[in-house]
Amino acid sequence: MHLVAIGGSDAGISAALRARELDPSAQVTVVVADAYPNFSICGIPYFISGEVAHWSNLAHRTHADLEATGMNLRLDTWASAIDVAGRRLAVTNPDGTSDFIEYDELVVGTGALPVRPPVDGLDGPDALGVEDGVHLLHSMGDTFALTDSLDRIQPRSALIVGAGYVGLEMAEGLTARGIHVTQVERLPEVLPTVDPELGALVHDELVKNGVDVFTDATVTRISRIADGLCVEGNDSDGTSLVWGVDLVLVVVGVRPDTDLLVRAGAQTGPGGAVIVDETMATGLPHVWAAGDCVITHHRLLGTTYLPLGTTAHKQGRIAGENALGGSAVYAGSLGTQVVKVFDLVAARTGLREHEATPAGFTPVSSTASPDDHKAYYPGATPITIRVTGDATTGRLLGAQLVGARGAEIAKRVDTYATALFHEMTVTGMTELDLAYTPPLGSPWDAVQMATQAWVKEHQIGAERAALTAGRNPS
DSSP states (O other), rough: OEEEEOOOOOOHHHHHHHHHOOOOSEEEEEEESSTTTTTTTHHHHHHTTTTTTTGGGGGOHHHHHHHHHTTTETTEEEEEETTTTTEEEEEEESSSSSEEEEEEEEEEHHHHOOOOSSBBBBBSOOOOGGGGTTOOOSSSHHHHHHHHHHHOOOOOOSEEOOOOHHHHHHHHHHHHHHHHEEEEESSSSSSTTHHHHHHHHHHHHHHHHHHHHEEEEEEEEEEETTEEEEEEEEEEOEEEEEEEEEEEEEEEEEOOOOOHHHTOOBBBBBBOBBOTTTBBBBBSEEEOSSSSOOOOEEEETTEEOOOOOHHHHHHHHHHHHHTTTTOOOOOOBBEEEEEEETTEEEEEEOOOOHHHTTOOOOEEEEEEOOBBSSSTSSSSBOOEEEEEEEEOOBEEEEEEEEEEEEEEEHHHHHHHHHHTTTOTGGGGGGGGOOOOOOOTTTSSOHHHHHHHHHHHHHHHHHHHHHHHHHOOOS
């Protein structure tokens, strides 16, 4: 058995590791387009900030660690075409020569590519690039280009296009280096994956730390000027905006890298991602796919596109097992996410109201602000928690949390994610047996106080009616 995995990030490496774990006799080859297999792209902002001292520390596993598992790494090797009928992968080697790798089973984990928004100066023959101080950020190569610019230009100011997860982390990272950051987001509030009132808390944290934030604003042009870069744009009412900065970072999301699979005959679905079933099968014989290049099976939405590293790891593991003849099934995503922005942490899992309604639910939400631990113990801070449930069935549909770093936001969102995975009701959260000690929590944990607030707002009438009916049976 020769399994070939394409991609040195989460999905490809997870597939290779699982295959070697299950069958140490299997020959496993991993084709990696660069020289950095199994590096944490999510950790890049913390290398830029200086919190991670050296780029090599971003490796989940070293080259030697990976090869010690028995897999064969082919680095700086470009997968150019899949010969499905012949079970061969065409590759371009580091020296520029071409050849084929024969396989019994193939797992494709080509990931995603950074989106280039329609901004004058980003595309075309006269497009600005890294030599001008204009950067995208998605790979280790992008990281080295950015650090080179930081060393060469010594910027005093930078503008970040986009205020999603990476944009927010980079705002903090560049600020930590003493760079004045301007952040421009085209939507009404930063961190648009949470409701605006929670995003506003993140917005305030950015401003508190010296970041100039422009929301409902669009960047339209980037150009060179004598002393740096001129960034032009406009706000929602058409007012012109102009910024003069030394560095520009564009981080507005990703799109699936599907070219290799589509040319081989794979079909695409939501977000332009390749369609796979819950076993990670593509429909092409002996070809599996996982990670950011494929659709996401969501436990509440069905089929969607939601690229996350945690999802890619799980999908890759499923693909690696099934490529050996297994029958594993991906259980589905809930879109559980968390981000740290200076001293604030924001997280979400499941659905917001506008996502739940098209999926056939009747969502209603409540917001509460319980303390992270007992108020009499020093250091208690409020957590803003927005719970969404189904008005008809009482089923928990989603949760969003924003609170101080140290308030266990990540673990508390995981409690909601676990409840969502098991299709619990909002009321059922009250029955969970959660840990308590005054320095860390309350007899009713903050996650339960928030669900109780939802019940009080949306179900107390039904509960009172049920009690009355029980007291006065007909």
